[in-house]
Amino acid sequence: MRVHSSIPLLRIVPDDTKFDFMRFRRISFPMSAILSIAAILLFFFHGLNFGIDFIGGSLIEVRTVNGPADLAKMRAALSGLGLGDVQLQQFGGPTDVLIRVAQQPGGEVAQQQAIAKVRQALGNEVEYRREEVVGPRISTELLAGSTIGLVVAIFAILIYLWFRFEWQFALGAMIANVHDLVLTIGYMSLTQIDFDLSSIAALLTILGYSLNDTVVIYDRIREMLRRYKRMPMPELLNISVNSTLSRSIITHVTVTLALLALLLFGGHAIHSFTATMIFGVVLVGTYTSVFIAAPILIYLGVGTTRMGEDAAEKS
């Protein structure tokens, strides 16, 4: 029985690509260095748009009962309460308004009083959809916990890679992925996207995904190193990246499709999360694995001693 084993429908990446990715490192390394510095500068001088999770304060999402929200009127009603910085923002539909009240001086109790005042001022003309109050104590704890979490994740993964690969690989992956995180944080600073607990989740997921990609390429490099003992490093790296290119691209297309669906239909609540993920996973992660994680192995001294050292061995 002879069956058509498969129908070739769409070939995204042609077979046997031979891009010289390694030569591009002379551009990609300086470029990444400049972008990373820019991101760090942005972080320090432009800052992140911290949400109430990390700086405390209150957030109320309301929906007006009768017709579209009159922001000017609501603003006037709330600004007279003496609560300091009160921000109103259209959130989704014309009837939805997000109200942010800055952290009140006077500890935990003052936050509660502030929100009671807002409720009183708005009265029954709105439906309360969401109400979040984060006191100064817990916001400090959340920020500290999140930072520790990120650092722990980075080191846990570093240790795992160190066990599975040689130390150069672990270090290379780490440099590549810290670079991803730095660029993503720069993006968040530039766009002033809300930085809250879900942003930490986004950063950790970006870290995981981007490493996932790097590990696939490193896996191939390790295999090639065992098989071709005398091949020069740049050539070996090029073959490795090229032979995993098709997988990298197809995988990123599927993840992008899933993220796109989330961005388009997932609603406002997860908008900042998905936007960050698309930037981190799709734009940065892919680039990093190919143009940073792989070529950096040359500088970290993988395979420098291979020429002639074991000439007797042949695969």
Add this chain to the structure above:
Amino acid sequence: MLYISRWKALAILLTAFVVCLFAVPNFFPESTVASWPKWAQRHIVLGLDLQGGSHILLEVDTAAVRKEKLEQLKDDARRVLREVRPPIRFAPPAVRGNIVEVRLLENADPQAALAKLRELSQPIGGLLGGAGQRSLEIVNVGGGLIQLSLTEPAIRERITQAVQQSIEIVRRRVDELGTVEPLIQRQGEDKVLVQVPGLQDPTRLKELLGKTAKLEFRMVDTSMTVEQALAERPPPDSEILYGTAKEGKHPYLIKKQVLVSGAELTDAQPGFEQRTNEPIVQFVFNSSGARKFGQATIENVGRLFAIVLDNEVISAPVIREPITGGRGQISGNFTVESANDLAILLRAGALPAPLTIIEQRVVGAGLGQDSIEQGRRASYFGSALVVVFMLVTYGIFGIFANIAVAVNVGMIFGILSMLNATLTLPGIIGIVLTVGIAVDSNVLIYERIREEVRHGRSAITAIDAGFTRALATILDSNITTFIAAAVLFLFGTGPVRGFAVTLGIGILTTVFTAFTLTRLIAAWWVRWTRPQRLAIS
């Protein structure tokens, strides 16, 4: 790699099927599921962000716990020093910072006092506690001065106790609201988490939780007028307390000694004063409370006593006649609701220390419903996109991949149900992302097979080699993402934790299906079609 014994194949299919089966109760209304056997009733719980409700994080005031413990130590020290025989003279012990200072007078022998004070020091944690750890540190400074301080383990033990008691009392108070399945648990060292599904206006809950409800019956000190006490200073065994805001925060001079406390109440109910029809709270003492209260009222007929709640004087009536029946009532400008609330608080008991709300997140049912809708739409649309893309890219192998993805999602729901896990909006994101990851494992396998084919292998050896090599990569690459998810679970809170859970479970099921189901399907396909050459797209 491609040969899978019949038994193994059966085990694989059975595992996947059974795990998916656990997801079934989620598709039936709760009333239907209720009649099923217990093990089959496990289902996914919607997070507060999806079903609406209140999340309130309370902090136990540990400073108050310390202070109270020190005050108690001070009183204990005075008590035991009085028992020293032959009697010694000493100045009243005083609290100074974290230390209780005892000063012996007239060159009294410190050894007898020290021996007595040492009896106060208890071993920590009972008999099994850490060797030699005791609750007190006693330093004989010399010159008749003795310093007592609480050791850190003793304070920590007391705080732990206080948090546990708080949880118990919070539970009793929340139960009075008649809400469905409230969650009350300890979080961290000194925090209590209260989650009440469906509660959209937590104002009343916050009022109930915000009160310590320490009720005390004390005598009014009439040895001087309040004005005098305010102008000079109150007598050492009395203090100035104020009335409630409703009656204008009137000052009272109240003796520090507590005749009877709220801990000795067995019941409290709201009611109405027969003559004035004013709302009141009626209470019943237990037998020792009734005895103490009766004795105190017999001795003090005609004098004023005060009912003090959380250091606020609710009322200060005259004792007209001895009250020996163990029953009484409190009146004090109550509304029907505030009388009801006070009755609840008194029944539930006093908190060992005040609670402060440090985080509050309330989601309305409307928003929750919208989030479910959006999450559902996003996952349908995302899955559809991925499924079509895989079909177009890999043809028949795309179908295999899609089967694997579908089983994956089914297994995630099954495992979430088995764990009675909470599904949050970020959790839904995690599932959608898993669809992407699950596809990736298939892509890795197929691309590897294609490469092997290009290197000139026959169909079967290519598939075999492709699986062998790709599976190692799949394991390595997924473990890194799994580490990230695990860290997120450990350090994350609330909805974000839900994301970590679904992402983590998704990775496990992905690796499972890649190693078993995808291989099994490929093996069957090879046996069925016996392909000579292979062209995955």
